[in-house]
Amino acid sequence: MQSQIVTFLIKCPDQKGLVAKFTTFFYEQGFNILSCQQYVNAMADRYYMRIRLDAAEAEISKKELEDKFEKVATTLKCTWSVHYGKEKQNVAIMVSHTSHCLYDLLERQREGTIDCNISLIISNHNKLKPIADMFGIPYYHLPVSKETKIQQEAQIVGLLEEYTVDLIVMARYMQILSEDFINKYPQRIINIHHSFLPAFQGANPYQRAYERGVKLIGATAHYATVDLDEGPIIEQDVERISHESTPKTLKGIGADIERLVLAKAVKCHLQHQIIVSDNRAIVFPESGE
Incomplete structure (x- = not known):
């Protein structure tokens, strides 16, 4: 993957260990985590994360990244989207x-x-x-x-x-x-x-x-x-x-x-x-x- 900023937006049912699971996944794919923002809605028992990644050292294609993350997301019942920094809207x-x-x-x-x-x-x-x-x-x-x-x-x-x-x-x-x-x-x-x-x-x-x-x-x-x-x-x-x-x-x-x-x-x-x-x-x- 070319050097760029990658942003994931994630929401899922709240549970223990979510931060560790997500950050470990991105570390194992070769990303450097630039920022990790999170919010828990205790009333709705929902977890939200915005995580920004530096892809400079990540040797993985966009499709491979998305396919691998989808497996994690399915396990955790996540809804998610990913956005690549060089894509001007x-x-x-x-x-x-x-x-x-x-x-x-x-x-x-x-x-x-x-x-x-x-x-x-x-x-x-x-x-x-x-x-x-x-x-x-x-x-x-x-x-x-x-x-x-x-x-x-x-x-x-x-x-x-x-x-x-x-x-x-x-x-x-x-x-x-x-x-x-x-x-x-x-x-x-x-x-x-x-x-x-x-x-x-x-x-x-x-x-x-x-x-x-x-x-x-x-x-x-x-x-x-x-x-x-x-x-x-x-x-x-x-x-x-x-x-x-x-x-x-x-x-x-x-x-x-x-x-x-x-x-x-x-x-x-x-x-x-x-x-x-x-x-x-x-x-x-x-x-x-």
């Missing part, structure tokens, strides 16, 4: 009218703080095409109505397949995706919700937050599921406000939080820091990536 961004999250992701990708290929931008409006042109990224304007939703989503799926997209980011794409579409990409669609879920789901949350006189506003990034705004939460943040805040000022504060929350969620996904268990996202912190 292809990302599609979906937007509507609002530009702040799009700008932020494009700039972070250009600066290298988010390591991926932003392959294309898809929108149901043509308003943000100048931004795509500025960054030299293909922009696809695919209008949608209730009558054309099935055809429009089929066009989107075709583009995602054409560009071999690994991750879809809904950067304020103000359309509800169909169940069929979401089920094609489980845990591969990240949505930013301009509210601190589960409060103020749906549209126009800042107006409703103002009407309730809230003292905190925030944003939530989560994986999209068929249950609207109820997918596994990856990242959230809040900021304190006062009675003097108007819906307009709340929206401006919220936009800043949305940028940070979405960028962090995307980065966590790209760096393989997330294990989804039921409807919870176990998010491991960065470990020297």
Whole structure:
């Protein structure tokens, strides 16, 4: 195997000796362990591990590694995935009218703080095409109505397949995706919700937050599921406000939080820091990536 970082994400029923079994396995295959993060959910009796390995001295192919680990995983009733460091992921961004999250992701990708290929931008409006042109990224304007939703989503799926997209980011794409579409990409669609879920789901949350006189506003990034705004939460943040805040000022504060929350969620996904268990996202912190 070429010199690279290999990341395993593992979940299984909790039991004694798991750390020793996993670390011994990787040692015997010639890997150097760079970091080993773990979490035990005692209430669910579940064990989670994120382990990063240096493959410089490992004389084993990817297929051999995966076949050998599958035997261990079967014995321990594990669900697992493996990710190889040199495999840069292809990302599609979906937007509507609002530009702040799009700008932020494009700039972070250009600066290298988010390591991926932003392959294309898809929108149901043509308003943000100048931004795509500025960054030299293909922009696809695919209008949608209730009558054309099935055809429009089929066009989107075709583009995602054409560009071999690994991750879809809904950067304020103000359309509800169909169940069929979401089920094609489980845990591969990240949505930013301009509210601190589960409060103020749906549209126009800042107006409703103002009407309730809230003292905190925030944003939530989560994986999209068929249950609207109820997918596994990856990242959230809040900021304190006062009675003097108007819906307009709340929206401006919220936009800043949305940028940070979405960028962090995307980065966590790209760096393989997330294990989804039921409807919870176990998010491991960065470990020297």
